[in-house]
Amino acid sequence: MPFSTSDGAALWTTTTGSASSLPPVVILHGGPGLWDDYAVLAEMLDDLTVVHRFDQRGCGRSGPSELQSVRRTAQDIDELREYFGHERIVVLGHSFGATLALAYAGWHGDRTAGVVYVGGVGIGDWRTPERAERARRMTPAQVARLDELGEKRGRTAEEELEFRVLAWFPDYADQSMAMTWARRSAAVELPINFAANRELGQDVSRWPEGYLAGLAAGLSAPVTFVHGAGDPRSVVNVRDLASHTPRHTFHLIPDAGHSPWLERPELFREVLREAVQGC
Incomplete structure (x- = not known):
């Protein structure tokens, strides 16, 4: 289903599941500059609630956009929330999408029922140990x-x-x-948007020291941190971010890397469903 943002960016979206007493989930892909490839995550939740997925502006199956910023992408999420008719949503982000999910919750707290932060980079110098x-x-x-x-x-x-x-x-x-x-x-035949990757990465790097930790500290919604023990992105940085978050749970998935649903699907499914039901 196509959707056009307030500034005219055409976003590819898809919806599965059915509305229930649980809040709807919006899945945020990573990269930045990649595309949604999370049907497997939606299938883990489809019997619980409605699940929306989309390709971020300029990425994947969405239309082009010269404007790339975390703030604008967060606004896109909120416009999608309003379009789909939801008062509040759970934002489930993976990799860069985890940072985006937490930022959305920090900027739109009254519209956030919960955050699921999967495979993020946390705070501090994560690049040196990752490399x-x-x-x-x-x-x-x-x-x-x-x-x-x-x-x-x-x-x-x-x-x-x-x-x-x-x-x-x-x-x-x-x-x-x-x-x-x-x-x-x-093998997915979609181009990586390297310009979006660069610009969004630079946008995050310009945030003042302590900014993301400050957003986390101000959250009233519950946050579930999920990290693979074998992810090259150090869990130490993610635990540092979690330590600033008032209402959080932390799940370290053993024998799993950056995509724990592939390597430990049953355990990840249990954690994911618990996180959404807890919202």
């Missing part, structure tokens, strides 16, 4: 090839696939399956 762990999971040849492809403009379709696989396989805890899962995600 070190990624390098540990790759061979020197793989690191060199990823750097080579990352610098190349006009990659062929085969090179783009190789680039994505090399960039994404270290995200998984089970390295025996990592290439298979990464290739499955990489």
Whole structure:
């Protein structure tokens, strides 16, 4: 179902599940600059409540947009909430979407029934340990090839696939399956919006020190933090953010990486459903 924002950006959306006494869920994808690939998460919740998914502006199946900011994307979420006729929503964000979910809740607290923060980066210097762990999971040849492809403009379709696989396989805890899962995600025939990735990343980096922690501290809605123990993004940074959040629960998923629903589906499903029912 297409939706047009107040400034004319066309967003791809899809809805599953049925309305119930539980608040509706809006799933926020990561990247930034990627697309929604979370049908599996919606299926875990469809029997509980209605679930909305969408591609963020300029990304995936949505229309182009030169305007990229976290604040504007949060406004898009709120316009979608109003369009779908909901007073309050649960925002379920993965990776960059986790940061977006918490920011939305901080800026639109009266419209937020709950936050599910999955595989986020927390606060503080998360990049240094993440880069070190990624390098540990790759061979020197793989690191060199990823750097080579990352610098190349006009990659062929085969090179783009190789680039994505090399960039994404270290995200998984089970390295025996990592290439298979990464290739499955990489094979989606949608372009990565690298401009959105850069601009949204820079937008977050401009936030003053302590800003996100301050948003978390002011939340009245419950927040569920979910993190894979094998995610290269350090759990320490996420625990630091959680420590500022008044009403929170924290779930560290063992033997799982950045996408814990793939590596520990039953446990993740239990945690996710508990989080939504708790709202």
